[in-house]
Structure formats: structure tokens, C-alpha cells
Amino acid sequence: MKKNRHFNDNQIQDKSKIPFRLNLLFFIVFILFAILIFKLGDVQLQHGKEYQEEVDQTKLLSISTPVQRGLIYDSRGLVLAGNKASNAIMYTRGLNIDRSKMYETAVNLGKYISVDPGYLSKLNCAEFYLSNKSNHESMLTQMPKKFKVDSKNKALNPDAIENNLVKFTINQNLTFTSKQKQEASIFKSMESAYPLSTVYLKTNELTDKEIAKVNEHLLELPGVSVGAYWIRENTTNPTISGVLGSVTSHKQGLPKDEINSLLAQGYARNDSVGVSFLEQGYEKILKGSKKVSQIELSTNNQIISQKTIYPGQIGGSLNLTINSKFQNDVSYALKSTLESIVNGGYAGKCDGAYAVVMNPNSGAIYAMAGVNRDLKTGKITYNPLGVMNKAYVMGSSVKGAMVMGGLMSGAISTNNNVLPDEAIRLPGTRSKGSVYPEGTFSSLSATQALEVSSNIYMMRLAMKESNAKYVPGTSMSVDKNSFQRLRMYFNEFGLGVKTGIDLPGEITGLVGSSYNEEGQLLTGSLMDLSYGNYDSYTTLQMAQYISTIANNGYRMKPYIVQSIQQIENDGSKGPIIFSNKPQVLNKINASQSQFDLVKAGLHDVVYGSGNLQVDGWRTGLAMKDLPYEISAKTGTSESIAPDGTPILNESLVSFAPSKNPQIAMAIVFPGLNNVSYQNLPSIPVPIQIANQIYKIFGKYYPNGVN
Numbered sequence: 001m002k003k004n005r006h007f008n009d010n011q012i013q014d015k016s017k018i019p020f021r022l023n024l025l026f027f028i029v030f031i032l033f034a035i036l037i038f039k040l041g042d043v044q045l046q047h048g049k050e051y052q053e054e055v056d057q058t059k060l061l062s063i064s065t066p067v068q069r070g071l072i073y074d075s076r077g078l079v080l081a082g083n084k085a086s087n088a089i090m091y092t093r094g095l096n097i098d099r100s101k102m103y104e105t106a107v108n109l110g111k112y113i114s115v116d117p118g119y120l121s122k123l124n125c126a127e128f129y130l131s132n133k134s135n136h137e138s139m140l141t142q143m144p145k146k147f148k149v150d151s152k153n154k155a156l157n158p159d160a161i162e163n164n165l166v167k168f169t170i171n172q173n174l175t176f177t178s179k180q181k182q183e184a185s186i187f188k189s190m191e192s193a194y195p196l197s198t199v200y201l202k203t204n205e206l207t208d209k210e211i212a213k214v215n216e217h218l219l220e221l222p223g224v225s226v227g228a229y230w231i232r233e234n235t236t237n238p239t240i241s242g243v244l245g246s247v248t249s250h251k252q253g254l255p256k257d258e259i260n261s262l263l264a265q266g267y268a269r270n271d272s273v274g275v276s277f278l279e280q281g282y283e284k285i286l287k288g289s290k291k292v293s294q295i296e297l298s299t300n301n302q303i304i305s306q307k308t309i310y311p312g313q314i315g316g317s318l319n320l321t322i323n324s325k326f327q328n329d330v331s332y333a334l335k336s337t338l339e340s341i342v343n344g345g346y347a348g349k350c351d352g353a354y355a356v357v358m359n360p361n362s363g364a365i366y367a368m369a370g371v372n373r374d375l376k377t378g379k380i381t382y383n384p385l386g387v388m389n390k391a392y393v394m395g396s397s398v399k400g401a402m403v404m405g406g407l408m409s410g411a412i413s414t415n416n417n418v419l420p421d422e423a424i425r426l427p428g429t430r431s432k433g434s435v436y437p438e439g440t441f442s443s444l445s446a447t448q449a450l451e452v453s454s455n456i457y458m459m460r461l462a463m464k465e466s467n468a469k470y471v472p473g474t475s476m477s478v479d480k481n482s483f484q485r486l487r488m489y490f491n492e493f494g495l496g497v498k499t500g501i502d503l504p505g506e507i508t509g510l511v512g513s514s515y516n517e518e519g520q521l522l523t524g525s526l527m528d529l530s531y532g533n534y535d536s537y538t539t540l541q542m543a544q545y546i547s548t549i550a551n552n553g554y555r556m557k558p559y560i561v562q563s564i565q566q567i568e569n570d571g572s573k574g575p576i577i578f579s580n581k582p583q584v585l586n587k588i589n590a591s592q593s594q595f596d597l598v599k600a601g602l603h604d605v606v607y608g609s610g611n612l613q614v615d616g617w618r619t620g621l622a623m624k625d626l627p628y629e630i631s632a633k634t635g636t637s638e639s640i641a642p643d644g645t646p647i648l649n650e651s652l653v654s655f656a657p658s659k660n661p662q663i664a665m666a667i668v669f670p671g672l673n674n675v676s677y678q679n680l681p682s683i684p685v686p687i688q689i690a691n692q693i694y695k696i697f698g699k700y701y702p703n704g705v706n
Contacts, residue, residue: 072317073319093199278561364580
């Protein structure tokens with residue numbers, strides 16, 4: 001009995017331990033569940049939004065596509081550079097999309113559209129062929145073992161084997177059908193896209209049937225879409241089209257020499273971009289803001305949906321200062337005059353003719369006209385950019401700046417400016433005189449020297465500025481900085497420096513040597529520089545220089561963009577977002593009386609001073625009957641063509657009306673026949689053109705200008 005009782009006590013004792021263990025287990029489970037619930041609550045409530053955004057970011061990404069480019073208008077609102085809308089087939093490359101996927105899409109798309117395959121290199125063909133997995137495996141099997149191992153018979157890394165496979169495939173001389181070539185071309189365009197960028201696959205001659213077929217099969221064409229493409233259309237007027245510049249097509253894409261810089265600015269490789277002149281200079285304005293779309297990616301990084309979150313902003317449009325009809329008429333006047341002197345046997349080595357018409361008070365360009373003549377074929381073409389990228393020795397038309405420099409330096413004054421008119425005789429060279437016979441005048445004042453275009457006066461003035469010690473026929477010594485001093489004054493008026501025009505490609509001209517090979521100062525060349533027969537300048541520089549005199553000393557920055565205007569997405573004109581304000585580059589440190597003296601001399605060039613002896617030699621007589629009161633300076637420089645032929649460069653600068661200048665002009669005809677003075681045309685060629693331009697100006701601006 002006792003034994004049994006003892007057994008039962010043990011059983012009871014063991015049974016009492018079981019609920020405790022279960023309770024402990026349940027407690028532990030409870031604690032774990034509590035921790036789990038706490039963590040879930042923390043994730044959901046405390047950090048839920050943050051984690052959800054992170055998840056969304058991995059699925060929703062943004063891409064951008066180009067918008068319509070801004071337009072370019074002339075001063076009257078005529079469209080010079082516009083856009084033509086075209087339907088387009090586009091491809092947006094997803095993340096981690098390999099070549100085999102793009103191959104499948106290219107082959108499928110090739111069933112519904114036809115494209116011009118264009119140029120396909122052997123490399124393009126090989127890469128397309130190998131993007132087919134079956135072709136890749138077959139070609140890899142055919143490739144000899146030596147292309148898969150190194151010199152020690154050790155297997156090459158996969159990249160090296162792949163490079164060798166491409167080379168091996170190229171050497172197989174693959175032949176493609178016409179359809180395969182089109183597929184390869186589509187593949188080539190698709191492959192040019194980097195992840196999440198969009199490229200155009202077809203932009204022209206896209207038929208309604210092709211669009212319908214592509215839209216119908218978009219589900220089997222991942223990344224492909226139908227959209228709009230804008231083709232740049234420039235005016236067909238050749239007198240101004242060169243100023244506008246050019247834009248690359250999507251096939252050309254970004255220029256190779258700027259690709260890295262442009263990619264860093266957010267461009268895609270096949271974006272259209274301005275590559276010259278206005279299109280390039282105002283690229284940031286014209287390109288607009290890209291359309292932004294949000295795309296949703298599947299788990300395998302395929303694009304499954306796309307929606308617009310920002311429609312983009314059409315590029316800003318440019319309103320020019322140039323009246324295209326005035327530009328056209330000025331250009332035609334240059335061309336017809338050049339043709340007439342060619343037919344008359346006076347053209348010689350003349351390679352073109354150039355003219356700039358601008359507002360001297362603001363710097364606004366009304367016309368920048370030019371024609372180019374091919375000396376081999378004789379063909380004459382329009383070249384408006386020649387006014388800023390071609391430089392010539394201009395001759396006496398720079399003498400206004402020379403006299404201003406003499407006044408500013410103190411070499412002469414408004415009350416004391418008479419210099420002897422005796423030719424300069426230096427050793428080893430013929431005497432340096434003027435166009436009129438030596439001895440015609442014993443002395444001249446500054447205004448008289450401008451009127452009769454005295455070279456002697458300018459040389460005497462340079463000698464005074466340079467502290468020259470001169471013994472006729474034997475020697476002349478001048479300050480070492482004499483060239484620098486004369487050029488400094490020329491530069492202040494814009495001669496020999498860039499004008500600052502809002503166009504790329506401007507040159508400064510050529511500066512002649514100051515010293516010979518022995519290090520001796522070229523005093524004879526210093527004399528030539530003083531009357532415009534040494535350094536070369538552009539036509540635009542000449543226009544800026546004469547404008548600076550016309551407006552009493554303000555060197556204005558030339559510009560051809562008057563304002564920038566927003567264009568609404570419906571194509572209508574929006575508000576003006578920028579207006580070009582006149583910009584002073586530098587102010588000439590000279591008195592009004594000094595400017596008045598020089599301007600009086602330029603006025604006398606046309607109308608004379610009343611001194612019959614002097615007036616008989618004035619050079620601008622043929623402009624006196626124009627409806628405007630003109631101030632002008634003619635110029636003729638002698639030089640040698642590359643083949644040794646003596647030539648003349650004829651130029652003219654002028655402004656009108658003399659007392660309230662509203663228009664300034666520079667004209668040059670280089671390389672004309674160097675004939676005797678008696679055989680020169682009765683009216684110099686630049687004056688013939690100036691007379692025409694002033695009359696044309698009156699036609700388009702009958703009330704003057706603002």
C-alpha cells in the first residue's frame with residue numbers, strides 16, 4: 001500500500017511540471033509575437049511612407065523627350081527658321097535590357113515599318129547577327145579554339161572571347177537580305193540609346209498604315225511608341241540663311257567634339273542640337289524644356305506603362321533686328337555690282353563684297369550682307385558671315401580713328417592741328433605721299449586731311465605721337481611702343497578687336513609685324529599703319545568704329561537678336577521674356593569738341609568746306625545728292641595678291657543723318673584691279689553701293705529708326 005502511494009506521488013509531481021513548461025513556452029511565444037507586432041507597427045506606421053517611396057522608386061522612373069524648337073523671326077515677324085511636325089516611331093530603352101531583347105524587338109518592328117538602312121558597317125552587321133542567341137551559339141561553336149585561349153592554353157575571360165567572336169564574325173563576310181538590313185538598322189538605332197533614354201527609329205515618310213500596325217502590336221514591341229518629331233525648316237532665302245546656322249538631325253545626333261559636354265547637360269545622344277551661328281549661339285534658349293514622362297517597370301525591367309507628368313515647354317523664339325527684305329535687297333545690290341565689275345574687267349582678284357548696316361546708337365544690326373566669289377570658277381554666292389570672318393586691309397577709311405587718336409594723345413589739338421604736307425622719304429624705299437600730286441598743298445588741317453584723304457598728314461601725325469626723330473632720306477627713329485600706342489587707339493574704336501556680336505565665329509583680323517628679323521622697329525610699316533595700309537579688319541569692325549564716332553564715343557556691342565519670346569504649347573506667341581538692351585563696351589575718353597572736329601572732316605568728305613582748292617580733291621562728292629545728309633570716309637589700300645598681282649581694296653564708312661545719326665554703314669570690295677588713278681571708275685565701287693543702300697533704307701524705314 002505504501003509503495004503504491006509513493007508511485008502516485010511521483011506521478012503527481014511529474015504532472016505538475018508540464019503546465020509550467022507549457023506556460024514558459026507560451027510566454028516566450030507571446031513575447032516574440034509582441035516584438036513582431038511592434039516591429040510591424042513600426043514599419044507600417046513610423047516608416048511606412050518612407051519604405052513605400054523606396055519601393056515606388058524602384059518601379060517608377062522618369063524619362064525626358066525633346067520638344068519643339070523655338071522659332072526665329074525677322075524684325076517684321078516673318079518666320080526664318082520654323083518647324084515641321086512629323087509622326088515618329090520612338091524607342092525607350094529600359095534598364096538592363098540586353099541585346100537579345102532588342103534584337104527580338106527590332107525584328108518584330110521590321111514586320112510593320114520599312115526604313116532606309118543607310119550605312120551599316122561590318123561591325124554593325126556582326127553585332128546584330130550575334131544578338132540572336134541561336135546565331136551566337138552557332139558562331140561560338142565555329143570559332144577556332146585559338147580565339148578562346150591565351151598563349152598558355154588558359155581560357156580567356158568572357159569579354160575577351162566576345163570581342164574575338166565579333167572579329168571572327170566580321171571576317172565571315174555575312175550577307176543580309178534587304179529586310180535584314182532594315183532590321184539591322186533599327187537595331188543599330190535602338191542600341192544607341194542608353195538606359196531610360198528615347199531615340200527615334202523613323203521620322204519621315206511614316207505612313208498611316210505603319211502607324212496603325214505599330215499601335216496594334218505595341219504589346220509585343222516593348223519600349224516602342226508612336227510620337228511626334230519636329231523637323232527644322234529654314235528660310236530658302238540664301239542672303240540670310242547662313243546667319244541662322246544649322247541643327248543636327250536625330251541621325252546625326254550630338255557633335256562628336258562636344259558629346260561629353262552635351263551629355264552632361266542632359267542631352268541624349270541622338271538629340272538635335274544647334275551647331276553653328278544663331279542656332280548654336282542661342283541653343284539654350286531655342287531647345288526648350290524637355291517633356292518628362294513617368295514609366296513603370298516590370299520585375300524584369302520591361303516598360304509596362306508610361307504617362308506624362310510634365311508636357312515640356314517649347315523653346316523660346318528669337319526676334320531679330322534684321323529686316324529680311326532689306327537684307328535681301330542689300331545683298332542683291334552687292335551681287336549685281338560685283339557681277340558688273342567682273343564683266344567690266346575690274347574685278348581682278350576680288351573674292352567677294354561685304355556690307356554692314358547698323359544703328360550707331362544701339363548696336364542693332366539692320367543688315368549684314370555679303371557675297372563670295374570663287375576665283376577659280378567665277379561663281380558668286382551669298383555669304384553674309386563674311387562681314388565677321390573675313391578681314392582686309394581697309395585703307396584710308398580708318399583715318400577718322402587715326403585723327404581721334406592724335407587728339408586724345410595730345411599730338412594735335414582742336415585749335416592747333418595743321419601739319420606740313422610734305423612726303424615722307426625713308427632710306428631704301430620710294431617716298432610716301434598721297435593720291436594727289438606732291439606739292440598740291442603746303443600744309444593741311446585735320447578736317448582738310450580727312451576731306452582729301454591725306455596719307456601724308458596721317459604719317460606726320462603718327463610721327464608726332466611717336467616722338468619721331470626724322471631726317472628726310474636718311475633715317476627715322478621712334479619710340480619703341482609706337483605700334484602699341486597707335487593700335488591702342490584703334491582698338492578703342494573697335495578696330496583690331498572682336499566686336500562682341502551675339503554670333504560665334506567672329507575673328508579679330510591680322511596684325512602686321514612690328515619688328516624685322518633683326519629686331520629692328522619697322523618704321524616704314526608704322527607709317528603704313530597710320531593711314532590704314534598695314535593691319536586688317538573685318539567689315540563689322542569698321543561699322544562699329546564709325547558708329548563710335550557717330551554717337552560721340554560709345555563703342556556699342558552689335559547684336560542681331562532684338563528679343564526672346566515665349567511660344568505657348570498651342571503655337572501662339574506668348575510674352576516677351578527678354579529684350580536686348582544697348583550695351584556699351586567702352587567709352588572713348590575724348591571731349592565733344594574733339595569728336596565735332598573729326599565729324600566736321602567726315603562731313604566735308606561729301607559736301608566740302610568751301611575752300612575750293614581743297615574741295616576739288618574731296619573723295620565723297622558722289623554722295624552729295626542723297627536724300628540724307630551724309631558723313632563718310634572712303635578708303636583704298638594697295639596690296640599684293642598671293643600670286644604677286646597688285647590689287648586694291650576699296651572701302652567706305654559712313655553715317656546719316658550727320659547731325660542726328662540713325663544709320664551707320666561699312667562696305668568693302670577687296671582685290672580689285674590696281675589700275676592707274678586715271679583709269680579708276682568715275683564713282684568708286686563702295687560709293688556706288690552706298691548710294692543704293694541709302695535709297696533702299698529709305699524704302700523700308702521711311703520715318704527713320706527708333
